[in-house]
C-alpha cells in the first residue's frame with residue numbers, strides 16, 4: 297500500500313454537506329440553553345478576571361481592545377500567556393486545547409521546540425533582520441521547490457495579503473488583461489481588490505468594503521463556489537470586456553473549505569484558465585505544508601501558474617508570505633532597487649528577513665521528519681468522527697466535516713448563505729432579506745464558541761478547528777468529552793427563521 301502523504305485520507309464529495317447545511321439553515325437555531333449560557337458567562341466573570349482587566353484597559357489604547365480579528369471572542373477576548381504543543385494557557389492560569397492554532401500556521405503544534413531552539417541560535421548570531429541577503433532565503437526557496445516543483449522560483453513577502461497583491465500584478469503583466477475572478481466567499485487577505493465577496497458568496501461590495509472606493513474592485517468578479525458553469529460564463533463574458541488576467545482560488549474551497557468543492561473542481565478550473573488564457577493562482581496560504589508537503593497542488597495533482605504562501609511558510613513566526621511559480625511568471629517580479637522595465641513592484645522592509653526564512657525552512661524540514669501533515673490529518677479525522685457521533689447521540693442538526701486537519705463544525709450555519717448571481721440587484725435583495733437571520737445565527741455561533749472556551753477548548757470563531765502534530769488521541773478524546781458537555785446543554789430555539 298502507498299504510504300499516506302496527505303492530511304486528507306479520503307475526499308468527501310460536497311453534496312451531502314450542502315444538503316445538511318441547507319437543512320441546518322432552514323430550521324430554527326439550536327444552541328445552549330439560558331441556564332448554561334449564564335454558567336458560561338459566570339465562568340468568564342470569575343475565572344478570567346485578569347484577561348478581562350487587560351481587555352478593558354486595552355480598549356482605551358487599541359481599537360476594539362484587540363489587535364487580531366481572530367481574537368475577538370465573545371463575551372471578551374482571553375489574554376494568552378503561554379502556548380505549547382496542543383495547549384494554550386491564559387493569564388488567569390486556565391488551560392485550553394488549542395484548535396485555533398494561530399489560524400493555521402502551527403501544524404507542528406505551538407512553539408515547537410526543535411524549531412525554536414535553532415531560531416534562537418540564529419537570533420543570537422545575526423538578529424532577526426539585516427536588510428541584506430541571508431542564506432536562509434535560499435534554503436527556504438530550494439526546500440519549497442523540492443516539494444512543489446511548480447514553484448520554480450519563490451519570492452518571500454511579509455504576509456499572504458501582500459503575496460496575493462503581487463500575484464495579481466504578475467498576472468496582469470503576463471496576460472496583459474486586467475480582470476480578476478475570485479470564488480465567492482473566499483478570503484485572500486484584505487487588499488482593496490480582494491475585499492469583495494468576502495465570507496458570503498454574492499455579497500460583492502455590500503458587507504465589508506467600507507473605506508474602499510468602488511473603482512478599486514471594479515475589475516474584480518466573483519463566481520459561485522463549486523460552480524464551474526458560472527466560471528465558464530464569467531470568463532466568456534470577460535473576454536468581451538478585455539479579458540481575465542487570473543482566476544484566484546483557495547484549493548479546498550472558499551474560507552479554507554468552509555464551502556467545499558468537488559474533487560474535480562480544481563482540474564476544471566485549470567482547463568478553463570487554459571482555454572481563456574488566464575493565469576491560475578492557487579492560494580495555498582492555509583493549505584501549503586498543511587494538506588501535505590506538496591500542498592493542495594500535490595494532493596489534487598494540479599500545476600498552478602502561481603502559488604500564494606503564508607502561515608506555515610514561516611513556521612508560525614512573523615512575516616509569513618510569499619509568491620512563487622513558473623520562472624516565466626515569478627520572474628516578472630522586480631528584484632532589488634535597479635528594477636528592469638515592466639516588472640511588478642514588490643517590497644517590504646521586513647520581507648524575507650533571516651528569522652522568517654530560517655523558521656520556515658526549519659519548520660518544513662521538521663514537518664517532513666515528523667510526518668506532521670498526516671498526523672495532524674488523522675487527529676482532524678478522529679475529531680470529526682467523534683463530533684459526528686455526539687451530534688447523532690444528542691439529535692442535533694449540526695454539520696461536521698473535515699479536510700484532514702481542517703475541521704468544520706457548523707452549529708448555526710451563519711456562514712452557509714449564498715447570494716451569487718450575475719444580477720447585482722438579486723444579490724442585494726438576498727442579503728437584505730436574510731440580514732436579521734444571519735446576525736442571529738452569527739450571535740448564536742459566538743455563544744457556542746464561548747461555551748467551548750469555558751470548557752477549555754479554543755476554536756476559530758466557534759466553527760473551525762485546526763489540528764496539529766501535537767493532537768494525540770488522548771487530546772482529541774479529552775476534547776470530545778468537553779464538547780459533549782456543551783452539546784448536552786443545547787436546545788431548539790425559535791430564532792433564526794427566515795422572515796417572509
Ligand SMILES: Cc1ncc(COP(=O)(O)O)c(C=O)c1O
Nearest residue numbers: 455456457483484485579581606
Ligand atoms: C487563503 C488565505 N489567503 C490569504 C490570507 C491572508 O494572509 P495574511 O493574513 O498573512 O495576510 C489568508 C489569511 O488567513 C488566507 O486564509
